[in-house]
Amino acid sequence: MAQTYVHEPLPSSRSIRLISLAPSVTSNAPIQCDIIIVELHDRRTKVPYEALSYVWGSPTGTIPIRCKGMELLVTPNCHDALLHLRFRFSRRILWIDAICIDQGDDDRAIRERNSQVQMMGDVYENASRVLIWLGLAHQSTPRVFRMLRMIGFVTYWPEGHDFAQRPAKIIRTALSRRLQGTLKDFVHIKRLFVDIVIANGKESKGYTEGLQHLLGNRWFFRVWTMQEAVFARKCVILCGNSQLDWTLFNSALGIVDISFGDLGVLWLATTRNVAGAQIRKYKNAATSKVSDTSPTSRDKMPSKSKFEFERMDVFWIRTLGHLQCSVPQDKVYGLYSIFRATGLELPDVDYKKTVQEVYGDIAKSFIRMHGRSLNVLLISIRPQGHDDFPSWTPNWEMSHLPGKDVFDNTGNVFFEGSTYRASGYSLATTPSLTPATELQVRGFIVGGVRKIIVSSTAGKQPELVGVRDFSLNFIVACRAWLVQLGSIWEAEIYQGQGVPINALINTLAFFEFSGTEDLDSEQLDQIEARFHCWADVFIYPDCDVVTTQDIEAVAQLDPSLVDYPKMIEAALDVANIRSSGDIVSDAVKRILRGANLFHSELCFQLANWAFLFLETGHIGRAYFNCREGDKVALLAGSNVPFILREVEHHRYQLVAPAYIYGIMNGELWPADEIGVEDITLV
Incomplete structure (x- = not known):
């Protein structure tokens, strides 16, 4: 039985292992390699190497290779990569995580892994090239790579480039011949992919399916591959025997994004390029370079650069939940170098911490780094109820990206980047890392929620409950809200303001409309007119402007056989309005169309949100939970503002952010902070 390879301890915290992959003239010969130990950033022992970026595919190795004459198990995908990367006549120096980092579960291996994870950005940035291995080729891979390479070459040049020059002329001719078209200028090239490749013919269908297969590769969904591509100085994509330059790939995707069906997959594919560009663009804004992955000081940055970094933080906050990994702590640790490169101060990597502690650590780091802002709490919402995480800690095991539906399914996205100042210009308490499950904040309790009106199908998938039922139940909620308004509707002034x-x-x-003061009078008049149309229809049968007979005539329903919401739904149906002919006047039709526009284009986006009535007399909205x-x-x-749920005295669960009209711009935040109390979020 072959002796098992055991990793020797690394001599220092800046040491890494490299593998020297032995050559073979036979493609299926057993893999053999040696291990080299080098010091990062030590020019005296600088060894050029390439770093592999790939998906393990399985948590443990199952295929043996020979490492220093001993047996080491690697995953099938890693083994496939080694076979394709091996040279015929010379050794190849590579860095591959599964081989170069001790994957054992003893204390020494865990300490090593903690240390090596913190250096991932350096490892990939110091590589002469990063090799993105997408696995064995699909039947369509070669032609899709050829197409992306040609499109990428042409779109990479500026619009005014002289396409008569070589090698542009060669590419232009080949591209024209392959797609049976003439490329006269840059604009034609931009339209080429959409008009021909996507839209027409059997060959076009093959390209589309091949591209979907390529972008559906698990590599684009894995958290670790983010920093591996972001920090790469040079990158190439490998799929079987096909290869494509990373820059050309992303240039080509600039055209694909206006025609490709699954924008979510495309978004994941382009995320790494966006992040890399942002880091490179702003890395000189700080006093120390980003390539040195120690935290940068945002306090010394120009305000514009500081703002851009904060936008990046929001980008990552939402991205984390959409990425995949085998170990939940890696949602954070897999991006550790990126966070550090953008100036976010984080505790050292520690795999002995629970996932709740790790997620809490980064949430508190965001609060400290963002000028003591609590905006990270926006994505802490738990629509389906609280789980094992503290209520204030974002659960990045679930996605926080907006869905493709016309209505919001996040409960927070409309507050992202908002200019509200509900708490004036106050600053949050600098959070302590302990206790890990609690967040100490200061707050002013406005009042309790007296009544909630919410659709009975809010938060459910329309496909499961029925699209029509989902819509009808929201109509029920809207009508109930109008009826409940009562004295608020009739008052001359709302809450004195x-x-x-x-x-x-x-x-x-x-x-x-939160900024209606910025709209001109004509826009305000149109908004108000459509609202009145909507409100008049929704209080059927107590309408004031249109009559019940008008609504019933357009709806073509017997009021004795249907309930109010179904009558309202039918009266707002565009087809029914159009086919009503001379049954109702043009004025009535305009009212119904206005009501339809206000409901479908505006109100329906908050179909998952509840209507709130506070004890103070304020009204507002928050998510259905x-x-x-x-x-x-x-x-x-x-x-x-936030909705809190008291569990003990001064101890609350965070429920959801809220919109409360009349308190969004600091109207109730006490200038002297009398009434502001210490609150513990659990």
């Missing part, structure tokens, strides 16, 4: 009509419109569609009896609080350092 403005007319009720503004409160109602903003509550229905705050994401669109809030309850009557919850508290609305202004938290120091937060731009928006």
